[in-house]
Amino acid sequence: MAALAASRRLLHLRPGLELCLRSRPQSCSSWAKGTARFRRDVPRRSLVSCRQGSFEEGNAAMDKAMRSPDEQLSHCKDGNGTTLDPIGKNFANEFAQHSLEEEATDDVMCGISESVVRDVGKAAIELLAARAFTVSELRKKLRSKNYPVDAIDAVVADFKSRGLLNDGFYAESFSRSRWMSSTWGPRRIKQALRQKGVPEAEVDQATRSVFQDGDGHGKEATYGISEASMDHLFAQALKQWQRGQSLTLENRRGRIVRWLQYRGFNWSVTNAIVKKLEAQHPS
Incomplete structure (x- = not known):
């Protein structure tokens, strides 16, 4: 009975102590469970007599007792003296930052899983291992396999940056091969390269490299070839x-x-x- 009376007197002297003891988390691991049961109860007002201290001390005690549950919980400390802020400003900032990172990740991936991109890349490598392709030809081959267009674009861009796809090199190699093996002229080679989707500038550059690379500059103006x-x-x-x-x-x-x-x-x-x-x- 004496202990019970002493505890009541202590709570009467420190009105905010009951809320801090009742809302103080036991450990960081139990915080998630505790916040679900946390109630925003306004602490009971307690009269502070002049015998408990000066009038200013009584007002300070009353202000502390009237703090919101969020403020009380954010100012509690663990056994090591570390301030806990489970639902305070730091937690809100971290949650907002995490949400922004998730949104940025979703925008970059565009809803395409990495496994799909790997499958498209594997199929593209198998095609290029058999023979050379222009960018347009490789796109058509991959689309015929019903791969997503966004995944195809990502793989094609990656292959171009790594030099695995180059319409300029393809056009020159194709022109030289057709000229030496089948005696194709510039007009037929240009027509074939256009059908393969090679840009016009690279078509002209390839044919000039094959047919005008040599001596006899006077005849180049007359016949168009060296x-x-x-x-x-x-x-x-x-x-x-x-x-x-x-x-x-x-x-x-x-x-x-x-x-x-x-x-x-x-x-x-x-x-x-x-x-x-x-x-x-x-x-």
Whole structure:
């Protein structure tokens, strides 16, 4: 009974002590459970007599007792003297920052999972291992596999930054290969590259590199191709000319003209080759 009376007198002297003891968290791990049961009860007003201290001390005690539960809880300390702020300003700031980071992450991913992007990248590598592709061709191949467009764009951008996709290199390699193996001219090569989705600027650069890289600058202005390219073309046309020895001169001439124009050479180049064949190999 004596202990009970002493505790009542202590609470009467310190009205805010009951709230602090009742709301003080036992440990950081139990805070989540405690906040769910926390009640915003206004502490009971207690009269402070002059015997308990001066009038100013009584007002200070009353102000402390009238603090909100959030203020009381934020000013409680643990056993080590560390101030706990579970639902104070620090917690609110951290929660807001975490929410902003989550929103930024969602915007960057655009709703596409990393596993889908990896699948698209794996499929693109398998395609490029078989043969070279332009950017447009690779996009079409990946879209035919029903991959998301955003995932395809991400993989294509990554491959371009790493040099795995380069329309300029592809255009030059394609032009040189068709010129040396099949004797394609600039016009047919340009048409094929445009169909593959290569930009016009890179198409022009590739054909200039293949057909105008050499000596004979005077003939470049006349025929549009270098002297070395004209020599190579004449050697290939001569083989076709000799195969038609049984034909009349008119038919042989028509046959060479069709052969050159089908491969994409303009009339100035075609006419120069035909005249040279007739002059050097009349029979």
